[in-house]
Amino acid sequence: MARRHALTVCLAAALVAGCGGGGDGLNVPHAASAEAQGPAARYAALQALDARVATVFHRLVTANVDLCGAPGRSSGWSLHAANQYGAEMRPVVAATGDLKGDLPAVLAVVPGGPAARAGLEVGDVILSVDGTALSIGAIDAAESWDGVARNLAAMDAALADDGPAMLEISRGGAVRTVRLTADPACPHxxxxxxxxxxxxxxxxxxxxxxxxxxxxxxxxxxxxxxxxxxxxxxxxxxxxxxxxxxxxxxxxxxxxxxxxxxxxxxxxxxxxxxxxxxxxxxxxxxxxxxxxxxxxxxxxxxxxxxxxxxxxxxxxxxxxxxxxxxxxxxxxxxxxxx
Ligand SMILES: [Zn+2]
Incomplete structure (x- = not known):
């Protein structure tokens, strides 16, 4: 399950809170204090929240696969890439691993999920899937999700099969290979x-x-x-x-x-x-x-x-x-x- 961090564009099918209109000023307490502490604290708060969302959602989509029609897969991780961030956040993110350009990196791992079982860790950068290299894109490019999205689509296709996918990753400057088998899940x-x-x-x-x-x-x-x-x-x-x-x-x-x-x-x-x-x-x-x-x-x-x-x-x-x-x-x- 890949996701990006961007401002919400409200084009909702149906919402919990209703679409459009300004917020009511109710902020996340953590995020509010993190805001005062600068980009590093803001990133840490975001990473923690992302890990919670990924973990809860993985449980929902794997427990209910029989209700979802066409089956999909969940890898039990959250991914991100340097190029999706703006100038202020990018150095903070780059310091958390070998992140470069559009290459997807592990932002969060669901405890006990497929990525955790494969031995993947936060900060690992994915270089290739089943022998096909992912595109690094332009380093120092302006904030964009497009290149990351292309890499994620290539990875989703490789992980959709029944068998394991072989991932070449970079961790602490060293390249290694991991075998990842995603769990059957709702295709969402x-x-x-x-x-x-x-x-x-x-x-x-x-x-x-x-x-x-x-x-x-x-x-x-x-x-x-x-x-x-x-x-x-x-x-x-x-x-x-x-x-x-x-x-x-x-x-x-x-x-x-x-x-x-x-x-x-x-x-x-x-x-x-x-x-x-x-x-x-x-x-x-x-x-x-x-x-x-x-x-x-x-x-x-x-x-x-x-x-x-x-x-x-x-x-x-x-x-x-x-x-x-x-x-x-x-x-x-x-x-x-x-
Ligand atoms: Zn609703």
Whole structure:
């Protein structure tokens, strides 16, 4: 699961926090103090948050692969490259390993996941996959994601096979080879966007969460709640449905979609999201308290808006789903939203 760090562009299919509009000034406490300490502290906070997001998402996509239709793979890592950063952050990032140009490097490793099992470590730089060299691109180029994206696409193709991929990596100046076998998973990726807005969104293939919202999640169960809701939008193909029902959505966003259709999609994503969480071993009882706390902190989710129920209505619906899951678990031992 590759991801980049860039400002969020809000072109949401459906959001937790609603699309557009300014943030409400609610910042991540860590990030706020890190901001005062400069780029190195900011990078460390970002890296820690990215590791949490990657770990929680890996659990969700591997535990629910049977619900996802076409299977994909998850390598249990987060990758980045020097060229995706601006001038201020790039020297900080370059000091964390042998990072150069567009070459992907390991930003975070999911404990116990495929990358960890392969022996990969934070800072390792990937030079080639199955004998095909990745492109270093232009060193000292302006901030850009394009070259990195091409490398990641080549790696995804190699890792999509059943068998292991052979990765040539650079660690501390020495070149070595590792054998990586990715886990079967939902074919969806996750990306942490640097933004002060409390936003998460799904675009059909990817799940995106802002640093502010990821930081607002008090623990991994709450983080799983947000990511699972967005993952559910993708599994249930809501974006495709909205595009079919309301072609004007491409121009006007979700305002072109009937509120009743949006509301139904939100309810389904909330319900499926809780099932996805439960199947991955997360505590679904955090859902209702989270939504009440989120509503109290953020006026944009406190009241109902265009197809999105109020935080309190969501909390009550989620309590009912939690009870439904507990009942199914007790009666049949099976947890299945279908
Ligand atoms: Zn939603």
């Amino acid at each position: 990726s996750v990306q942490l966007d640097v933004s002060d807005e409390l936003n998460a969104r799904a675009n059909g293939t990817g799940v995106f969460i802002s640093t502010a919202l990821a930081g607002f999640a008090a623990n991994d169960d709450e983080l799983a709640l947000i990511l699972a809701h967005e993952l559910a939008h993708n599994i249930l193909k809501h974006r495709e449905r909205f595009d079919r029902e309301a072609p004007a959505r491409r121009v006007f966003g979700n305002l072109a979609v009937a509120p009743s259709s949006l509301a139904a999609a939100e309810r389904d994503a909330d319900r499926w999201g809780l099932y996805l969480m439960a199947r991955a071993g997360f505590d679904v009882d955090v859902a209702a308290p989270f939504w009440r706390r989120f509503g109290a902190a953020n006026w944009r989710v406190r009241w109902a808006q265009w197809g999105h129920p109020s935080a309190e209505v969501r909390a009550r619906q989620l309590e009912a789903v939690s009870a439904e899951i507990a009942d199914a678990r007790a009666r049949t031992g099976r947890i299945d939203p279908r």
